[in-house]
Amino acid sequence: MLLTLVLRSILRRKARMLTVLIAIIVGTGMASALINLYYDVDLKMRRELRTFGANLIVVPADTATPSVDHGLSSAGDVPAFLDAKAIMGLEQALADRSVQAKTPYYYFVGKSAASYLTIVGSEIGGLRRLNAWWKIEGRWIDAAADPPQCMVGRHVANQLGLSLDQALILKATSSSQEQEYSLRIVGLIETGAAEDNQVLVALPTAWKLSGETGIISSVAINALGTASEVEHLAQHIEAQVSGLRAKPLRQIAQSEGWVLAKIKWMMLITIGVILIITAICAMTTLAAMVLERRKEVALMKALGAGNFKISRLFMAEMVGLGAVGGLIGYLCGLGMAFLLEQRLFHSTIALRPELLPLIILIACLLLMSASLLAVRRALDIQPAVLLKGE
Amino acid sequence: MFFRILKESFRRGAKPKAMVGIAILLGSALITTLLSFTMEVGDKIGRELARFGANLVITPQGASLPVSIGDFQYQPLSHDAFIGEAKLVRIKEMFWRHNILAFAPYLIIPIQLEDGSTAPLVGTWFNNPLVLRDGQTFATGVQAICSWWSITGQWVKDNDDEAVLIGEDIARAKKIKVGDFINIHYANKREDVSQRLRVEGVLRSGGEEDKQIFAALSFVQKISNLNGKVRKVHLSALTKPDDALARKDVKQMSPAEYDRWYCSPYVGSIAFQLKEALADVDVKPIRQVVEVQSSILSKTTLLVLLITSTTLLSMGLAVASTTSTTILQRRHEMALMKAIGASNGDIIAVFLIEAAILGFFCGMLGFGGGVFGAYWLGQTIFGTSIQLKLALLPLILMSAVFTTLLGSSVPLRMVLRVDPAQALHEI
Structure with a gap:
């Protein structure tokens, strides 16, 4: 019924106009959906990727010769620690920056009955935000629990024969008297990287075990932005706080820009092709329209309208159509982009009113160029020949 | 008689058909390009993702x-x-x-x-x-x-x-x-x-x-x-x-x-x-890399799939609308056929078979164009070629013929109700 109604109205006077309008709405709608997506995909995809670990590491600028020697030989100088002053400075430097998550790390070498272990103390909440992708068997550490809890890397667990809910006995190595601590294993970590070889505890537990307090080895930061923006943030930190080195982790950042560029390229090409096809469809209909209106044009010419006036009439019609079609297309595109982004990123799109004039401009230009052929045909009409038959 | 009408229609009315033809051709070329691209995008993006490291x-x-x-x-x-x-x-x-x-x-x-x-x-x-x-x-x-x-x-x-x-x-x-x-x-x-x-x-x-x-x-x-x-x-x-x-x-x-x-x-x-x-x-x-890669891969594949399907839809609409325009233009022709005694069935047969022939051949050409399009797209974006997918040919032909038939059938229904006397008077 609806289709019949629509087609009836198409069959009446402005049949051609409506067809052109539909073509332009479909074309600009698709294009505006893709343009919306084009602007969003960068930010959304980066935000999505930022959930996979830190992209900036802050470490002390100087290194120290190994101070803890447990019969281990070191292959390089051991880093110094960040003290409370440096941490404060870092906090201030980051205060007004877009940082998604950050967490401190404090490393030291611990000793279990069987072997030396790398112990990492961290702020569990931040660590968890930074590494939501970690494959964990069991659960995360509750920092307030007593006895203190720990998580062990898969390799550590395999080597020492540890399993969930067992106790891990650690000897406090730096205090003068040999004291033993019992940690409850609440989770097993598997990442395929260094974490597999480490024991993770809450920061206060780590300080208690090592007999130190208020110092950390590094801070991992998850900053939003492109590779160069992160690079700038690193420079900002180094300039603000002395004695710090901020190192962007390039592995993900560099490559993500590259992959995103490919995806955006593809979208641009699709937008271009869609617009070309829309223009061709509009061209067909517009040519038909001129054919139907040739008597009208002939009459105008007979009454003294010049080529300029006739072209102006047609162009004005195109601009009118373009404005209406572009507006509706923009709205349809917005709806489509909304659906697409819900499906892709489970988030809503950012409204971009500044795209509306762009879309309308595209629609008008498209229609005007599509009508060039039709207008030329109209200008060729010989009024005398055509009107003779009346 | 029937074939003569068809032959003459293609010989004389070449111009409006050319427009429909171009629309079908471009539409099926774009769809061939996008579909071949979609079929390989997982592999291609996957190779790009190797940049994230081991x-x-x-x-x-x-x-x-x-x-x-x-x-x-x-x-x-x-x-x-x-x-x-x-x-x-x-x-x-x-x-x-x-x-x-x-x-x-x-x-x-x-x-x-x-x-x-x-x-x-x-x-x-x-x-x-x-x-x-x-x-x-x-x-x-x-x-x-x-x-x-x-x-x-x-x-x-x-x-x-x-x-x-x-x-x-x-x-x-x-x-x-x-x-x-x-x-x-x-x-x-x-x-x-x-x-x-x-x-x-x-x-x-x-x-x-x-x-x-x-x-x-x-x-x-x-x-x-x-x-x-x-x-x-x-x-x-x-x-x-x-x-x-x-x-x-x-x-x-x-x-x-x-x-x-x-x-x-x-x-x-x-x-x-x-x-x-x-x-x-x-x-x-190495979990971090694996997770990043699969996140990008699944998102990109979905994105390309969504783009392809919406483009398919809008292409179908555009081609159908172009086809109906040209059919509407020929209502005098239909009125004349009616006036000299053709039944509705005869007219429908002539126009639909015309549309199917046009859809078939332009779809074929469009497929050829789309193969080049896919090749070019692969070269531009990934620097490697995208393979020829012959399996797509029947699909493209079918959708081209179907879209043209759809575009023709809706206005045909309207036009058939036109009174020949009135329509011929308008000329």
């Missing part, structure tokens, strides 16, 4: 726990397990060999620099040509696997025993430039080795590599007296994002499920088969 790590079974503070590695007390370098060629000979994009072995030893400080010396393949069983060579190493490294100077050749790449942090601390020479000392169990090495390049990675020195694997094996041994292997494989099946425990799979799992390039099944092929090793996915 996604699997191979370690010898029973390797002792390394002790490290941040990036700083303590040397384990016992020199324990290694992987035989000669075995590594098997990686490119197993079932998933085509999915293995690159790999690099590592052997790390602590060396002393001139000023008495120590640093890790990493022996690796830079771009080592590996001769496979079928006689082909496969060049691989860190150059392929660590695309984010930036090198000032030059890469080291794999047969060059006198050159090193030096991490940026060491270069900065010791004020070493490209072209300088460094002296290193290493005491292995039998002898003290001293060697003068040329700094071929300075390496910047942002990771622990900035504090390391890289040399050819054979050289490091020689001075450490660990010939033919490597400590770990990083490997970059083309994988399929994990789905419900991949997350299932292997031991709880039914035989059918197990076969399907074994024959799909999940990161888990590739790891499993690497372990089978190499024996006495542990193969672990």
